[in-house]
Amino acid sequence: MGAAGTNDPSQSDSAPPTADARHLITVKDTPSSGLGVFATSPIPRATRILSTPLLLSLNGGENPAEILAAVNKLSAADRAAYLALHPFAPPVRKDLVKRHIGKRWEALEQWERDAIGVYDANSFEVGVYDLPSRINHSCIPNVHYEYNPAIERGTFHAVRDIAEGEELFISYINGGSRLKSWRQPKLDMWGFVCQCAACTPDAEGKKREARRKQMFELDQKLARQSVYGNEMTASQALKAATQLAGLQVAEGIANRELRTSYHDAARYCLELGNAKLALLWAEKEYAHEKVCVGDDHPICQAVAARVDLLKDIGAGKAELTKELMECFH
Ligand SMILES: C[S@@+](CC[C@H](N)C(=O)[O-])C[C@H]1O[C@@H](n2cnc3c(N)ncnc32)[C@H](O)[C@@H]1O
Known part of the structure; x- marks a missing residue:
C-alpha cells in the first residue's frame, strides 16, 4: 500500500475540526486492507463521526x-x-x-x-476528503457518507452502534440489494477483492446472498413500479416495500437504501388513501434520515416537511391533492 497516514485524526484535516466525534476514532494498519479507521471508544448509532470539507x-x-x-x-x-x-x-x-x-x-x-x-x-x-479516505469498504457498512450542501461538508454517521476496537466501513458502491456478481466487478475499480461477511462463500455468505437475491427482485419490481406504474397494484407495492425493508433490516443494511423502502411504503399507503399509516412510515423515514445524514441536511428537512404535511392531513388541516401526492414520489 502506498500511503503513509497519521494516527492522530484530530491533526489530519487541514480545516479545524467542527461538531463531529473524530476523537472517538484512530487510523491504523489493518491485516490486509492497508490503513483503516477504528473506534477507540464505543460509538453510538447516529453519531456524526466526521464532518469535513473537501481536500x-x-x-x-x-x-x-x-x-x-x-x-x-x-x-x-x-x-x-x-x-x-x-x-x-x-x-x-x-x-x-x-x-x-x-x-x-x-x-x-x-x-x-x-x-x-x-x-x-x-x-x-x-x-x-483527507481523513475519510482512510475508511475501507464493506458491503454491510456501519457508517453512512453523504455530502451536505447546506454546510458544504461530507458527513459520516454511525448507522449502528460501533464497539470499541471495531473497524469503520462505508460502502463504496450502491450495492445493498445487489448480488456479489454485480458488486465485485464494481469493487475491482479499487483493486481489491471484498472479504466481508456478505462476500465470503461460507454458510453465512450464502445465506446473505440468497437474501440479497430476494432484495434485488423486490427492489427491481419497486423501481419499475415507480417509473411505469403498472408492475403491480398499490397494495402489492406496499407489501413489496415493507418486505424489502424487513430484509434490509435482517441483512444489516442500515444506510439510505432502507430509507427508500420506508419512503415507498409511505407513498403506497397514500395511494391506498391511508394517510394515517403513511404518517407512520414517513416518521420511520425521517428517523432513519436523521441517523444517516442528520437533520441539518436538506433531504432530511424535506422528509420532516412531508411528515408535517401528513400530520396536517390527519388533523383535517390539509387535503391530499394530486399536487401534494407529487411530494411523495
Ligand atoms: C479509500 S482507500 C481506503 C484506505 C486505504 N486502506 C488506505 O490505506 O489508505 C481505498 C483503498 O483501500 C483498500 N481497501 C478498501 N476497502 C478494502 C477491503 N474491504 N478489502 C481490501 N482492501 C480494501 C483498497 O486498496 C482501496 O483501493
Whole structure:
C-alpha cells in the first residue's frame, strides 16, 4: 500500500475540526486492507463521526488533465496531504490518460500517476476528503457518507452502534440489494477483492446472498413500479416495500437504501388513501434520515416537511391533492 497516514485524526484535516466525534476514532494498519479507521471508544448509532470539507474539490474527474490541474492548485500542505493518500488507478484510467492527455500511462511523471491514482481510489464524486479516505469498504457498512450542501461538508454517521476496537466501513458502491456478481466487478475499480461477511462463500455468505437475491427482485419490481406504474397494484407495492425493508433490516443494511423502502411504503399507503399509516412510515423515514445524514441536511428537512404535511392531513388541516401526492414520489 502506498500511503503513509497519521494516527492522530484530530491533526489530519487541514480545516479545524467542527461538531463531529473524530476523537472517538484512530487510523491504523489493518491485516490486509492497508490503513483503516477504528473506534477507540464505543460509538453510538447516529453519531456524526466526521464532518469535513473537501481536500480537493472536483466533480466527475473523468478527464485526468482536470485532476492534475486541481492538484496543482492546492496549497503545498494540502498537496502533501493529498499525495500521502492511497493511490490506485484502474485499467480504464490508463485509456482515459491516452485519450485526454495523449500519453501512455507509463510516460506520465510519477507524481502525475500518484495524483490520478489518489483521485481514483479516494474520490467521493464531489472530490476527495483527507481523513475519510482512510475508511475501507464493506458491503454491510456501519457508517453512512453523504455530502451536505447546506454546510458544504461530507458527513459520516454511525448507522449502528460501533464497539470499541471495531473497524469503520462505508460502502463504496450502491450495492445493498445487489448480488456479489454485480458488486465485485464494481469493487475491482479499487483493486481489491471484498472479504466481508456478505462476500465470503461460507454458510453465512450464502445465506446473505440468497437474501440479497430476494432484495434485488423486490427492489427491481419497486423501481419499475415507480417509473411505469403498472408492475403491480398499490397494495402489492406496499407489501413489496415493507418486505424489502424487513430484509434490509435482517441483512444489516442500515444506510439510505432502507430509507427508500420506508419512503415507498409511505407513498403506497397514500395511494391506498391511508394517510394515517403513511404518517407512520414517513416518521420511520425521517428517523432513519436523521441517523444517516442528520437533520441539518436538506433531504432530511424535506422528509420532516412531508411528515408535517401528513400530520396536517390527519388533523383535517390539509387535503391530499394530486399536487401534494407529487411530494411523495
Ligand atoms: C479509500 S482507500 C481506503 C484506505 C486505504 N486502506 C488506505 O490505506 O489508505 C481505498 C483503498 O483501500 C483498500 N481497501 C478498501 N476497502 C478494502 C477491503 N474491504 N478489502 C481490501 N482492501 C480494501 C483498497 O486498496 C482501496 O483501493
